[in-house]
């Protein structure tokens with residue numbers, strides 16, 4: 001299994017995977033147009049036969065803050081550590097871009113906690129609330145939990 005930044009040839013598989021879960025109300029749906037526009041923000045896991053087995057994306061809100069979004073693994077690959085590997089790859093991409101903090105809104109908080117994320121107040125991320133939550137049909141009965149992880153210690157922490 002190899003992980004890499006997505007290419008335009010991956011768009012259809014990403015949309016099919018994410019929208020399969022969206023149909024079960026586990027994730028928000030995504031369109032091909034949005035994936036094409038953000039293709040460099042997507043990471044995919046591809047098996048030896050070239051099949052896309054999982055994906056995830058960084059959604060940037062500021063130079064230092066991004067959301068882990070569109071994270072999904074094919075059902076028959078669940079529990080094999082792939083989700084964790086995709087998150088680690090997104091964190092590496094975030095570090096390369098100078099992003100210091102990642103958050104996610106999720107119904108699988110346990111997964112993120114096992115990947116080093118802590119439960120956080122979603123009010124810490126008003127940009128997310130403005131961009132997505134305010135117009136979401138489930139905003140008054142949202143079951144998602146906010147999780148976050150700081151990727152870097154500040155230079156002051158290092159000096160201490």
Ligand SMILES: CC(C)(COP(=O)(O)OP(=O)(O)OC[C@H]1O[C@@H](n2cnc3c(N)ncnc32)[C@H](O)[C@@H]1OP(=O)(O)O)[C@@H](O)C(=O)NCCC(=O)NCCS
Nearest residue numbers: 021071072073078079080081082083084106108110111114
């Ligand atoms: C959530 C998801 C990406 C996890 O992928 P995965 O490849 O099955 O996860 P991993 O095998 O890497 O699991 C890593 C750890 O998380 C735990 N975990 C996995 N899914 C979990 C869940 N739903 N709830 C709690 N813990 C979970 C595993 O037990 C494992 O723990 P360990 O490291 O202590 O052994 C996958 O289940 C998925 O695609 N779900 C549907 C879409 C979805 O909910 N996406 C998240 C949107 S934010």
